[in-house]
Amino acid sequence: xxxxxxxxIAVSGFMxxxxxxxxxxxxxxxxxxxxxxxxxxEKATEVPVIEDVKTPEPVKQNETYGxxxxxxxxxxxTAACIMAIISDTTKIxxxxxxxxxIKALD
Numbered sequence: 106x107x108x109x110x111x112x113x114i115a116v117s118g119f120m121x122x123x124x125x126x127x128x129x130x131x132x133x134x135x136x137x138x139x140x141x142x143x144x145x146x147e148k149a150t151e152v153p154v155i156e157d158v159k160t161p162e163p164v165k166q167n168e169t170y171g172x173x174x175x176x177x178x179x180x181x182x183t184a185a186c187i188m189a190i191i192s193d194t195t196k197i198x199x200x201x202x203x204x205x206x207i208k209a210l211d
Contacts, residue, residue: 175206183209 176184184207192199 174204177206178209179207 174184179187184204187207188199188202188204192202195202
């Protein structure tokens with residue numbers, strides 16, 4: 106084997122290594138984009154945490170609130186879920202909470 110053949114084999118080896126590195130880089134970039142997309146979708150479906158909730162005055166035993174709740178871009182099922190989540194998070198019974206309006210945030 107001469108010097109020419111040895112150089113061709115060495116250059117071929119370097120090319121294979123660099124092509125594999127480029128392929129691995131491409132795979133890592135694709136996986137990164139997929140994971141980022143999945144995380145953004147999960148973030149979008151998370152319910153925002155309510156940190157500062159003022160405790161309203163408790164409703165008297167025989168008194169009930171008969172007012173209407175203003176719903177802005179929210180259907181009744183979603184509003185009911187939001188009210189149940191707030192009641193559970195704050196540990197205040199649902200019949201003691203008064204909701205005046207519920208608005209969807211974009």
